[in-house]
Amino acid sequence: MTTNNVPTYRAVLIGLGGIGGMRAATAAGSAETYGPMPQSHAEAYQRHPQANLTAVCDLRPEALEQFRENWKDVWPDLRTYTDAKQMLAEESPDLVSVVTSDHAHANLVVDAAQTESVRAILCEKPIATTLADADRMIEATAEAGVLLSIEHTRRWDAQHSEAKRLLASGELGPVRTIHAELYSQRAMLFRNGTHQIDLINYFADGDPAWVVAELEEGFDHYTEYQGDGGKDPDSEPYASAYIRYDNGVRAFYNTYKTDFPGSQIVVTCEAGRLEMSDRHGRVIRGASHFEWSSTDLVAGSLMYERIVGALHELIHTLEHGGTLVSDGAEGRKTLEVILAIMASHEAGNSRVDLPLAP
Numbered sequence: 001m002t003t004n005n006v007p008t009y010r011a012v013l014i015g016l017g018g019i020g021g022m023r024a025a026t027a028a029g030s031a032e033t034y035g036p037m038p039q040s041h042a043e044a045y046q047r048h049p050q051a052n053l054t055a056v057c058d059l060r061p062e063a064l065e066q067f068r069e070n071w072k073d074v075w076p077d078l079r080t081y082t083d084a085k086q087m088l089a090e091e092s093p094d095l096v097s098v099v100t101s102d103h104a105h106a107n108l109v110v111d112a113a114q115t116e117s118v119r120a121i122l123c124e125k126p127i128a129t130t131l132a133d134a135d136r137m138i139e140a141t142a143e144a145g146v147l148l149s150i151e152h153t154r155r156w157d158a159q160h161s162e163a164k165r166l167l168a169s170g171e172l173g174p175v176r177t178i179h180a181e182l183y184s185q186r187a188m189l190f191r192n193g194t195h196q197i198d199l200i201n202y203f204a205d206g207d208p209a210w211v212v213a214e215l216e217e218g219f220d221h222y223t224e225y226q227g228d229g230g231k232d233p234d235s236e237p238y239a240s241a242y243i244r245y246d247n248g249v250r251a252f253y254n255t256y257k258t259d260f261p262g263s264q265i266v267v268t269c270e271a272g273r274l275e276m277s278d279r280h281g282r283v284i285r286g287a288s289h290f291e292w293s294s295t296d297l298v299a300g301s302l303m304y305e306r307i308v309g310a311l312h313e314l315i316h317t318l319e320h321g322g323t324l325v326s327d328g329a330e331g332r333k334t335l336e337v338i339l340a341i342m343a344s345h346e347a348g349n350s351r352v353d354l355p356l357a358p
């Protein structure tokens, strides 16, 4: 369909938890023109001028009812389903968001990819919880020529995008080491750790070659995903790991369940260093041991950021071609590091070489 000479795309959303369906409280009508950054897929579809959400799906009828109530002024004719396959068949969407829990992405992505009308899928992170599932998703989308983007949100925020640009410019020289930390009661390996591991992969710009790691005490049984979809922090361990990349980058992933919440990542290069947290970023350049300059990492702001940035990139890539910043292969790379961390712990904290057997 085309409106004002701009093509619009039929979209559907599967999974109506917070990140799927939440609507932030804003002054009436303000969200269409200004207001806070979209925090959910529904808000991203509301804001993007080329997306038209026609239907949503959840296994829980009460989630559908709540969604309909929350969004009735925006989408009065929205249709609701409890069966995703039925929705895909009846709605003929172009775009599909998969926002179900971590271990419930694969079948839905495969079903969406095999739906004739579908051209692009935005799937929440982590891509999956097993390599077999990730491979099914990548194969099904590749076979159908459908774009697959994994929503590791920080790849579309202004600060981390600017950091990536600065590193790629060569101004700071080659990356040597990366230290990523995550501390909060939700420092869970799959659910939240995936963001930090994904950032390490993003900045390392190579392939992980081997890993040595230790899980939280009391998690010796954790040899495969045993989480509850990311609800209870006790259902997933925190971890510490050393990740060696094929291009020589040495990375450290260190997390702990603390009351003090936060995360940071430090990228040290041959001629400078980037220090970034969720609050602040700075660039350090050193002329000697005694003279360091420190400036803010000035990121400006992006027209489309975070989830709506991911959606915008998908639509832009559909129309103009190009490579997605977080495609299925990138999502799989992050999952493989998570699984290697578990495998190293299981093997008595010894070195695990990648690639892992699927």
Ligand SMILES: NC(=O)c1ccc[n+]([C@@H]2O[C@H](COP(=O)([O-])OP(=O)(O)OC[C@H]3O[C@@H](n4cnc5c(N)ncnc54)[C@H](O)[C@@H]3O)[C@@H](O)[C@H]2O)c1
Pocket (backbone or CB within 6 Å): 014, 015, 016, 017, 018, 019, 020, 057, 058, 059, 060, 063, 082, 084, 099, 100, 101, 102, 103, 104, 108, 124, 125, 126, 151, 152, 153, 191, 229, 230
């Ligand atoms: N990118 C981010 O920053 C970010 C933030 C929060 C959550 N997430 C991710 O988003 C995903 C969802 O998280 P959540 O906290 O909203 O989960 P949730 O468990 O609260 O909600 C998931 C919803 O999906 C529904 N569902 C499950 N299987 C379904 C199926 N086959 N068909 C239809 N509906 C189905 C459930 O009924 C539930 O309502 C997870 O993968 C999580 O890691 C990402």
